[in-house]
Amino acid sequence: MKKNKKNINPIWGSNFNKLSNPLLEKINSSIDFDKRLALQDIKVSEVHSLMLKNKKIISLTEYKSITKGLKKIKNLIINNKFVFKRSHEDIHMNIEMELHNLIGDAAEKLHTARSRNDQVVTDFKLWVIEAIKELSQKITNLQKTIINKSGLHINTIFPGYTHLQSAQIVSFAHHLMAYYEMLKRDKDRFLKSIDRINECPLGSAALAGTSFDIDRVFTSKKLGFKKPTSNSMDSVSDRDFALEFLSNVAICGSHLSRISEDITIWTNDQFKFVTLSDDFSTGSSIMPQKKNPDSAELIRGKMGRFSGNLISLLSIVKGLPLTYSKDLQEDKEPVFDSYDNLITSIDVIDGIFKGLKINKEKMKNACNNSNLMATDLADWLVMNYKISFRKAYKMIAKLVKIADKKNCQINDLTDIELNIIGNDSGLKIKKFLKIDNSINLKKSLGSTSPKEIRKAIASAKKDLN
Ligand code: ARG
Numbered sequence: 001m002k003k004n005k006k007n008i009n010p011i012w013g014s015n016f017n018k019l020s021n022p023l024l025e026k027i028n029s030s031i032d033f034d035k036r037l038a039l040q041d042i043k044v045s046e047v048h049s050l051m052l053k054n055k056k057i058i059s060l061t062e063y064k065s066i067t068k069g070l071k072k073i074k075n076l077i078i079n080n081k082f083v084f085k086r087s088h089e090d091i092h093m094n095i096e097m098e099l100h101n102l103i104g105d106a107a108e109k110l111h112t113a114r115s116r117n118d119q120v121v122t123d124f125k126l127w128v129i130e131a132i133k134e135l136s137q138k139i140t141n142l143q144k145t146i147i148n149k150s151g152l153h154i155n156t157i158f159p160g161y162t163h164l165q166s167a168q169i170v171s172f173a174h175h176l177m178a179y180y181e182m183l184k185r186d187k188d189r190f191l192k193s194i195d196r197i198n199e200c201p202l203g204s205a206a207l208a209g210t211s212f213d214i215d216r217v218f219t220s221k222k223l224g225f226k227k228p229t230s231n232s233m234d235s236v237s238d239r240d241f242a243l244e245f246l247s248n249v250a251i252c253g254s255h256l257s258r259i260s261e262d263i264t265i266w267t268n269d270q271f272k273f274v275t276l277s278d279d280f281s282t283g284s285s286i287m288p289q290k291k292n293p294d295s296a297e298l299i300r301g302k303m304g305r306f307s308g309n310l311i312s313l314l315s316i317v318k319g320l321p322l323t324y325s326k327d328l329q330e331d332k333e334p335v336f337d338s339y340d341n342l343i344t345s346i347d348v349i350d351g352i353f354k355g356l357k358i359n360k361e362k363m364k365n366a367c368n369n370s371n372l373m374a375t376d377l378a379d380w381l382v383m384n385y386k387i388s389f390r391k392a393y394k395m396i397a398k399l400v401k402i403a404d405k406k407n408c409q410i411n412d413l414t415d416i417e418l419n420i421i422g423n424d425s426g427l428k429i430k431k432f433l434k435i436d437n438s439i440n441l442k443k444s445l446g447s448t449s450p451k452e453i454r455k456a457i458a459s460a461k462k463d464l465n
Helices: 022-028 031-054 060-078 091-109 116-152 172-197 216-222 232-237 240-267 294-317 326-355 360-367 370-385 389-405 425-432 435-441 450-464
Strands: 157-162 165-171
Touching (some): 157 360, 172 240, 240 294, 360 435, 370 389, 370 435
């Protein structure tokens, strides 16, 4: 590629008389981040040149030379020997210029019947599909850890909360298996999005398609897509796949942040339900007694960037005229950032769970309050005395009020106070109010009964295999 006399960009600078302002290079160059698309870009070029050769748009000799050059570049990149240049703007031009260095003018044929506009979105879609597969594998690992932990704690009783107020007694495994379900939806959301991403934009060229008789079905298939996109203008403008990815990351990130908040609360002095292993905690530089759950707090905090990245790309595409505008170059950093941070967050949560010490006694002590069985008791009255739930609710509410006044729990009330529905009901109620028994009373599908939890764990194990 001949440099023009003023050393202006040899790819697009033919009609330019003045060298780019260094500030333009600063704002225009994307190589520092889009080099992450290098291997996708090479794959796209390999397939594109093969199609050009098959369709006799380039010669066999040119094709061979392009392929050889691309292979060399790929090796340089894999071995970290490729020199990325800001002056070459982006990954597409860095590779094309290097190809020119290596093979000479045949490199100029590669860009026949394509534009950077369809090239970048094809590369990016391939990258996002890979990222989704990677993320779903990580989610599976975390789900396995959760299942293993759950299996150990089916009979560990734990105070379930609503409004962060102790509500009803549950099994700790049931709480953990709730996380499993959240992650299952996350993975499903990611994987199902592939079906929409899976259309190949290559060959849409700048926006209008091309007058070359190219074979888009061939390139689409070779690159592993389901089919080519249908409208060349939509193809180069569309960033829905990136938005969907960011949105799925944000939803998954919100789950991780809720899990982290639970863990943070459980490690708190007033709870002490769990102890984080030393390798996921930090100390304080001033308070020697401190052991802080920084790992969980950081994951909770990552949600800031997950939602920020989604809003960022939504704001970029909002109001953009069809078709390609350079604003779209801003699409990559939020996606890379969300991906990197989600991968790390999942790994860290996995590590936290693996090393988490469960303080069963503390959990049980927190359940040692028969008021947590108030709902169980109301159900029991309905079943045994054939009264309406509303009536039973009011009766128990009265008991709770009396107990509150006496600063005790309902099972501390006297038999006479508990004789709310016949003379022997007090005794029976006292017998009924055994906290260990609460989870065994549950019958409904998806409840905290050990039988249901075993079923849930078994079906989760089957799902993951
Ligand atoms: N680096 C550009 C991007 O990421 C590639 C496409 C450039 N297209 C153009 N018409 N300038 O969007």
